[in-house]
Amino acid sequence: MDIGIVMNTMRDPAGVPAHPVLFQALMVFTWVFHIAFVHLTLGAAGLSIYAFHKRAENPNWERLSIAMTKVAKVGVSLLIVLGVAPLLFTQVIYDPQWYASNVLSGRWTIAFIFTLIVAYCAWFVFYYANHEGAKRHIGLYAWVALGLFCLDGLIMHALSYQALLPDEWMRWYAPDGMLDTRGAALHAIQWPRYLFIMSLSVPAVGVYLIAYAHYFAVREDREPAYRSFAVALGRQIASWGFVLSVIPLLAWQFAHPIGSGLSRHPIGWLLVATVLALAVWVRRFPQRTHGYAPLSAGLGLLALLAVWREVIRVQLLRPFGYDITSYTVHADWPSTALFFATLLGVGGLVGGFYLTLLYRSGRVQGIYNAEPGVARLGSAAVGILGLWIAVFFIYGIWIWVRNSFL
Ligand code: HEM
Numbered sequence: 001m002d003i004g005i006v007m008n009t010m011r012d013p014a015g016v017p018a019h020p021v022l023f024q025a026l027m028v029f030t031w032v033f034h035i036a037f038v039h040l041t042l043g044a045a046g047l048s049i050y051a052f053h054k055r056a057e058n059p060n061w062e063r064l065s066i067a068m069t070k071v072a073k074v075g076v077s078l079l080i081v082l083g084v085a086p087l088l089f090t091q092v093i094y095d096p097q098w099y100a101s102n103v104l105s106g107r108w109t110i111a112f113i114f115t116l117i118v119a120y121c122a123w124f125v126f127y128y129a130n131h132e133g134a135k136r137h138i139g140l141y142a143w144v145a146l147g148l149f150c151l152d153g154l155i156m157h158a159l160s161y162q163a164l165l166p167d168e169w170m171r172w173y174a175p176d177g178m179l180d181t182r183g184a185a186l187h188a189i190q191w192p193r194y195l196f197i198m199s200l201s202v203p204a205v206g207v208y209l210i211a212y213a214h215y216f217a218v219r220e221d222r223e224p225a226y227r228s229f230a231v232a233l234g235r236q237i238a239s240w241g242f243v244l245s246v247i248p249l250l251a252w253q254f255a256h257p258i259g260s261g262l263s264r265h266p267i268g269w270l271l272v273a274t275v276l277a278l279a280v281w282v283r284r285f286p287q288r289t290h291g292y293a294p295l296s297a298g299l300g301l302l303a304l305l306a307v308w309r310e311v312i313r314v315q316l317l318r319p320f321g322y323d324i325t326s327y328t329v330h331a332d333w334p335s336t337a338l339f340f341a342t343l344l345g346v347g348g349l350v351g352g353f354y355l356t357l358l359y360r361s362g363r364v365q366g367i368y369n370a371e372p373g374v375a376r377l378g379s380a381a382v383g384i385l386g387l388w389i390a391v392f393f394i395y396g397i398w399i400w401v402r403n404s405f406l
Contacts, residue, residue: 015328041075043205106183206238214291
């Protein structure tokens, strides 16, 4: 059986509504935001636990632990929401690989959801109990949550990685010719890849701390001593974090299949160089540098990682004759136009309004009165939402009338 023919046959016969490369670009782009919040959440969770156990030493630790617990709480919801977009795009152009991988580890795919729910509940218990003078044993909930979040990352990794190994699927599905439909195993884990991606959570919380101190510089209730504590800690965590993450990255570089050419590919080495450069830059961090600069550079690194993951996928699937550009296209211009109009209009304006509002209001102590510009943005956001809902219904009703009565 030729697995390449199987994969191409498993594609959605309805095809895709626009050029496949468009979905590929959107998949890579949207994944950056998912993984950014994965890193921020895991990093903030780890730091809040560490700070929780150190709070007797210095009140700054207690304060930081409570703040990072909140960051991780919000981070989980954002990483979940932001995981949906790349998930949909993966399912559009890599549907044979993604579904095969999910079915081969079906029990783990379902367990992913339940463990995530349990982990989030445990984190909420920690969040409610982590206040001044909190009891030591509540730290246990945080450890359980962090452990389960890491397990969820492992499941995500295995599902992504198994999708790249189609010539193994039959062996996993029918070992020694006997069908095994339980989906009870995670069949393939590439530890260096998993550890590298997860390890970036350490520098992520470091660069976040530097930005955090900058953000609160205008608020009197975040005293200079606390902010200096956060910046110094952030620099240390970020620079050491980048250095440590180079170890699994190098191991990953040499774990690519021989003959794939990936170990020599320039993007992989550019990633290594970027991580090292960031380690040095954050360590030397000049005073004049803007507090958000390391965070922005970190996002650049994640964009490179996202591109690298895709280069690996394309390279590993090519020998099987799987190429997304040969996906059947049934162009549907109205829905493509509606998608981009929604992305720019609703995403840009409504999302932009929320982000601006959160950013501005968080920098004010006490009650925040929106500036005229923010108020106007709010009215425009409500207007565009109304327009979007109207277009959505008019378009649907028009298609229904056309198909049923004309
Ligand atoms: C605590 C929860 C989660 C963690 C720690 C996590 C972590 C990860 C990691 C480490 C990867 C990269 C795997 C690799 O390339 O080897 C990944 C990929 C991905 N994650 Fe998550 N994730 C979580 C939750 C979610 C959720 C809830 C969704 C969807 C709603 C999601 C959607 C995705 C998608 C679509 C990919 C890319 C798959 C691919 O390219 O084949 N993740 N995630």
